[in-house]
Amino acid sequence: MKSFKQFIGEAYFDPNVQGRSQVQRVGSDGSKIGAERKKTEPEKRRVKAAGGGKTEPAKDYKARKDIGTQRPRSTREQQPTKERGAAKLSPREQQKKARAERLAAKSGRKSGKELTKAADKLLTKKTTKAVDPKYRAAKASGMTRSERQSLTRKGEKKLRDLTLAATGKKKESELKHPITHKERARRAKEKK
Numbered sequence: 001m002k003s004f005k006q007f008i009g010e011a012y013f014d015p016n017v018q019g020r021s022q023v024q025r026v027g028s029d030g031s032k033i034g035a036e037r038k039k040t041e042p043e044k045r046r047v048k049a050a051g052g053g054k055t056e057p058a059k060d061y062k063a064r065k066d067i068g069t070q071r072p073r074s075t076r077e078q079q080p081t082k083e084r085g086a087a088k089l090s091p092r093e094q095q096k097k098a099r100a101e102r103l104a105a106k107s108g109r110k111s112g113k114e115l116t117k118a119a120d121k122l123l124t125k126k127t128t129k130a131v132d133p134k135y136r137a138a139k140a141s142g143m144t145r146s147e148r149q150s151l152t153r154k155g156e157k158k159l160r161d162l163t164l165a166a167t168g169k170k171k172e173s174e175l176k177h178p179i180t181h182k183e184r185a186r187r188a189k190e191k192k
Contacts, residue, residue: 049142049145052147053141
């Protein structure tokens with residue numbers, strides 16, 4: 001007769017059970033527990049610039065190294081620093097607290113507990129920012145960083161040449177305001 005552990009171990013990898021169950025072992029080595037949430041190729045939306053005005057799907061995220069291991073509670077929650085019951089009040093402090101609560105109830109003020117409850121209630125409400133229905137995301141140019149830079153620099157050079165021709169000067173350094181990135185960098189370096 002099989003032990004419960006053996007039965008569960010076999011049931012995890014049995015295709016008949018896996019098809020029906022909600023909790024599935026996923027991952028190439030069956031290390032993850034839970035439904036596979038990874039998007040298929042046509043569902044993926046993230047793209048990167050491929051150059052030449054083209055885009056291609058971005059790379060998949062790497063799998064985490066700690067897949068399949070249970071995270072201990074000590075790493076997720078703050079552990080107590082003092083022994084149990086250290087926060088108990090002395091009889092004198094209990095009297096003082098009870099008196100303060102009675103006075104608060106008499107005057108109609110809310111007690112500390114009620115205030116914290118109300119604050120928690122307010123904090124738990126999720127407020128979603130309203131998005132303008134006319135908003136459209138900027139279309140990706142499909143150019144790589146170096147392509148965008150070279151195009152910008154070409155435009156700057158063209159503007160510089162036109163400005164020099166219009167003013168009758170020979171060099172950009174003679175102009176009052178720099179135009180190209182190179183000249184701006186040179187002047188910034190001179191200042192230092």
